[in-house]
Amino acid sequence: MKIFPVLLIAIPLGAAFLVPICFKIWRRLAEIITGLAVAAVLALSVYLALFLPAGQPLVYLFGNWPIPIGIMFVVDKLSAFMLVVVAILVFLSYVYATKYMDHFTGPGKFYTLYLLMLVGMLGVVMTGDLFNMFVFMEIAAIASYALVAFGTEPEELEAGFKYMVMGEIASLMILLAIAFIYAGTGTLNLADLSQAFAVMDKTPGFYFVLVLLVFGFSLKAALAPFISWLPDAHPAAPAPVSALLSGVLVKVLGIYALARVIFNVYGFSRASDPLVLNVFVILGLASIVIGGLLALRQKDYKRLLADSTLSQVGYIVLALGIGNEFALIGALAHILSHALGKGLLFLTAGAVEYRVGERDLTKFSGGLGKQMPWTSLSYNLGALSVAGMPPFLGFFSKLFIILGAVQAGMIIPAVVAGLFAVVTLGYLLKITNKVFWGKEGVKGIKEAPFVMVLAMVCLVALLLGGGVFFFWLKPNLLQPAADVLLQGVKYAEIVFRIGAGG
Amino acid sequence: MSGMTPIVKVVARIVGGFVFLFGCYVILYGHLSPGGGFAGGAVLAAGFMLLRLAFGTTAKQEKSTSISSSVFESTGGLMFLLIAILGLFVGGYFFANLFPSFGTPGLLVSAGSIPLANIAIAIKVGAAVISVFVLLASTKYIFKE
Amino acid sequence: MIVLVISLALFLVGLYAIITKRNMIKVAIGFSLMEYAVNFLLAIVGFRPGALPPILKAVEVGKVYADPLPQALVLTSIVIGLGVTAFLLALALRLYNRIGSFDLEEIQRLKG
Numbered sequence: 001m002k003i004f005p006v007l008l009i010a011i012p013l014g015a016a017f018l019v020p021i022c023f024k025i026w027r028r029l030a031e032i033i034t035g036l037a038v039a040a041v042l043a044l045s046v047y048l049a050l051f052l053p054a055g056q057p058l059v060y061l062f063g064n065w066p067i068p069i070g071i072m073f074v075v076d077k078l079s080a081f082m083l084v085v086v087a088i089l090v091f092l093s094y095v096y097a098t099k100y101m102d103h104f105t106g107p108g109k110f111y112t113l114y115l116l117m118l119v120g121m122l123g124v125v126m127t128g129d130l131f132n133m134f135v136f137m138e139i140a141a142i143a144s145y146a147l148v149a150f151g152t153e154p155e156e157l158e159a160g161f162k163y164m165v166m167g168e169i170a171s172l173m174i175l176l177a178i179a180f181i182y183a184g185t186g187t188l189n190l191a192d193l194s195q196a197f198a199v200m201d202k203t204p205g206f207y208f209v210l211v212l213l214v215f216g217f218s219l220k221a222a223l224a225p226f227i228s229w230l231p232d233a234h235p236a237a238p239a240p241v242s243a244l245l246s247g248v249l250v251k252v253l254g255i256y257a258l259a260r261v262i263f264n265v266y267g268f269s270r271a272s273d274p275l276v277l278n279v280f281v282i283l284g285l286a287s288i289v290i291g292g293l294l295a296l297r298q299k300d301y302k303r304l305l306a307d308s309t310l311s312q313v314g315y316i317v318l319a320l321g322i323g324n325e326f327a328l329i330g331a332l333a334h335i336l337s338h339a340l341g342k343g344l345l346f347l348t349a350g351a352v353e354y355r356v357g358e359r360d361l362t363k364f365s366g367g368l369g370k371q372m373p374w375t376s377l378s379y380n381l382g383a384l385s386v387a388g389m390p391p392f393l394g395f396f397s398k399l400f401i402i403l404g405a406v407q408a409g410m411i412i413p414a415v416v417a418g419l420f421a422v423v424t425l426g427y428l429l430k431i432t433n434k435v436f437w438g439k440e441g442v443k444g445i446k447e448a449p450f451v452m453v454l455a456m457v458c459l460v461a462l463l464l465g466g467g468v469f470f471f472w473l474k475p476n477l478l479q480p481a482a483d484v485l486l487q488g489v490k491y492a493e494i495v496f497r498i499g500a501g502g
Numbered sequence: 503m504s505g506m507t508p509i510v511k512v513v514a515r516i517v518g519g520f521v522f523l524f525g526c527y528v529i530l531y532g533h534l535s536p537g538g539g540f541a542g543g544a545v546l547a548a549g550f551m552l553l554r555l556a557f558g559t560t561a562k563q564e565k566s567t568s569i570s571s572s573v574f575e576s577t578g579g580l581m582f583l584l585i586a587i588l589g590l591f592v593g594g595y596f597f598a599n600l601f602p603s604f605g606t607p608g609l610l611v612s613a614g615s616i617p618l619a620n621i622a623i624a625i626k627v628g629a630a631v632i633s634v635f636v637l638l639a640s641t642k643y644i645f646k647e
Numbered sequence: 648m649i650v651l652v653i654s655l656a657l658f659l660v661g662l663y664a665i666i667t668k669r670n671m672i673k674v675a676i677g678f679s680l681m682e683y684a685v686n687f688l689l690a691i692v693g694f695r696p697g698a699l700p701p702i703l704k705a706v707e708v709g710k711v712y713a714d715p716l717p718q719a720l721v722l723t724s725i726v727i728g729l730g731v732t733a734f735l736l737a738l739a740l741r742l743y744n745r746i747g748s749f750d751l752e753e754i755q756r757l758k759g
Binding site for chain 2: 003
């Protein structure tokens with residue numbers, strides 16, 4: 001198990017370099033190599049999530065340098081949880097992409113970028129060093145800019161340009177913050193930083209750096225004031241990539257990094273700094289409301305889903321801001337349920353576009369439910385889960401967030417969160433109504449190809465299984481991950497202890 | 503495509519060799535002086551660009567350069583990864599030094615696996631910069647189609 | 648302190664260019680300016696008066712060496728900056744090929 005973190009980076013990275021060479025030899029070989037790499041990543045991360053002991057993170061020191069000097073990877077239960085979320089969605093959307101990408105030219109480049117994005121996300125989740133986190137973030141981000149513009153139609157190029165401008169401003173803010181942090185503390189190791197921050201004077205400069213970091217990560221996560229890029233960028237990408245962007249990229253680059261820095265490095269908690277966490281409550285609520293209202297008036301299949309992502313990411317940030325145990329479990333459950341659910345919805349959008357060639361909801365005359373029964377079923381069940389209906393996983397995640405809000409005595413956030421679950425159902429049913437229900441409109445449309453249906457059905461099964469077995473999922477996966485966030489700056493102690501011993 | 507004037511061609515022909523030589527120097531002495539794989543690879547790519555700009559190209563040449571540079575880029579990346587993974591077997595750690603006590607510190611043959619990593623990075627960076635250049639330069643051909 | 652003010656000013660100049668300019672190439676130049684500002688700041692962080700380059704041939708007591716870590720960081724961020732600039736320019740050129748303009752307002756198709 002000790003070298004798993006290295007393998008998780010080395011396998012997809014090696015595959016990413018092999019793909020362009022293999023693609024020259026035989027087209028399918030590139031696909032097979034990508035598939036093997038993605039499957040290996042899935043197997044390793046599931047093993048880590050199930051068998052990593054709680055409170056005993058894996059600490060891997062590169063080149064065996066002692067802790068504050070070298071770069072290190074730290075895989076604790078939170079990282080392992082995020083690894084599983086990333087790996088499941090990446091694997092299933094790869095299965096989907098093997099058929100879907102026949103539409104596009106240059107699949108060799110597609111798989112290289114796909115694997116590089118995977119490497120970046122895995123690295124962000126596992127690293128224990130702030131600058132290293134920035135570098136992996138940039139790898140994932142640059143690969144995603146290229147994937148958004150992959151179709152090279154003017155709209156896609158424009159979306160890519162917009163996305164890139166916003167994403168790079170965020171990155172440079174984070175880099176500026178890193179420069180200030182290094183100037184102030186002389187270290188960039190997350191565990192070491194956590195101890196340095198604890199004894200630092202809380203000068204205005206300290207809070208300026210905090211603001212820079214929060215600004216950067218919120219831009220990456222598309223929180224309330226910085227939302228303009230997401231509804232352009234996510235629909236422009238090919239469907240499997242849209243699923244990844246909305247499903248995991250936003251959460252890894254924005255939410256995970258934010259949570260790690262806020263809870264484990266700065267050590268903020270509801271008890272000690274309610275002011276800082278209230279900022280996240282407000283940002284989260286604003287995102288929920290704005291995203292939900294934007295989605296209600298949206299006329300484009302994929303843009304509607306992207307607007308809904310804004311709203312659902314707001315739920316996660318709201319829960320992080322509430323910051324008690326219930327809310328954090330809810331936040332992590334929502335990361336999982338939204339990743340699977342929104343990934344699924346984007347895949348159905350891709351399936352409809354693959355067969356019908358249309359995304360504008362006003363141009364659909366309904367009735368696809370009879371011609372594409374599996375796609376229709378997947379969409380409807382996925383929409384129920386995203387909206388938070390029992391017995392799906394989405395129900396439990398929203399339930400725990402609302403319970404957390406009630407327990408913390410925040411009635412207004414609880415009411416808004418409950419109300420916008422209904423709004424979510426409203427706008428998602430709009431697509432059901434326009435596209436899938438009703439009498440048969442256009443003749444001669446077939447069900448999507450087998451592998452695409454397979455990926456969608458697997459996601460539905462996971463959502464349903466997650467809901468039914470939620471009370472197995474909670475103590476085994478969610479609770480230990482939430483404990484990592486709740487333990488705050490004790491993170492540093494544990495990392496130093498394990499790092500010195502190993 | 504005939505390229506630029508004879509003056510530029512003659513100067514580029516003389517300077518080009520020196521640029522390549524300097525690039526190799528920066529790569530090989532990367533562990534002893536400022537520079538290294540990235541800077542050296544960029545210098546090599548600059549030498550290539552100088553010659554390309556001076557002598558001009560055809561669409562066919564650009565196509566073949568872009569293919570071979572992408573292969574070289576992947577090879578460089580794989581070499582770097584291989585060095586890191588070999589460290590796992592030799593020293594027990596990813597990126598462990600392959601030859602910890604080989605050569606004299608301060609001389610060319612020293613510093614373990616760093617010079618090897620520098621060469622791998624130089625191949626990768628040089629090929630990447632060249633492919634960026636070719637890609638940006640060849641948009642004029644795409645436009646014509 | 649002067650260094651801090653200069654690099655922040657450069658950073659803001661870059662940000663100003665990105666926000667107000669309509670030409671895509673100028674936006675790319677704005678990014679380069681921001682990039683340089685941060686790199687400049689990072690490089691200065693490792694500066695120590697009268698220090699030697701941090702390449703140790705043997706341990707020499709009593710000499711001051713510059714901090715090597717910020718130099719590594721700057722080099723890495725230059726590499727990232729190269730990738731970003733190259734990709735921005737590639738996108739801009741592709742858009743120019745498709746639409747025949749570098750003007751962001753003329754390009755705009757996406758709404759809402």
